[in-house]
Amino acid sequence: MPPKQKKQMFQATLELTAGNAPVVDLGKMLGQTGVNLVEVKKSYDAATAGQRGDVVPVVVTVFEDRSFELRYKTPPTAFLIRKALGDKGSSRPGHESAGVLSRDRLREIAERKLPDLNTADVEAAMRTIAGTARSMGVSVES
Structure with a gap:
């Protein structure tokens, strides 16, 4: 039984x-x-x-x-981005920049968040993290 x-x-x-x-x-x-x-x-x-x-x-x-x-779970994406920048997000996203996130840091955050995301591809995870960063007023290196 x-x-x-x-x-x-x-x-x-x-x-x-x-x-x-x-x-x-x-x-x-x-x-x-x-x-x-x-x-x-x-x-x-x-x-x-x-x-x-x-x-x-x-x-x-x-x-x-x-x-x-x-x-x-893994820490929230916004928390990881703020921690990587050592700063807060922009108070006016789209008008004021809160900083620039390097591709290396973006990859580190994406790899850390991978277990909680709905993808197994690191590149797709990086695009998701980059979208969150942009919504916080953070630029991402090309």
Whole structure:
């Protein structure tokens, strides 16, 4: 007889600071589920300790027996672009430039985001990342 599937009760995607998830944010989203917030925080912090300082989204699935499962994603594209530039995006995209992103940096970001994108081609991923950069007012080297 196959093992029983746990019944999913709640699922949410949270964008938390890697290695130091604030319990307040966890409490706002997961408090009503009755899951042990301290255990969720410990699991998240342990898994993301190597990326400390980045924003790492996580999909939290809570089951009826109040157990949970965490599925980690890659940092948001806009966050990676801002980190590569060391600056923020433009307050007026299309009018003011926020900087220039080199092809090498664009490739690094695309390779890092590849698991979460709907393509397996690095060139297509680079075009997707370049589109996000342009919408932030960042120019991309040709």
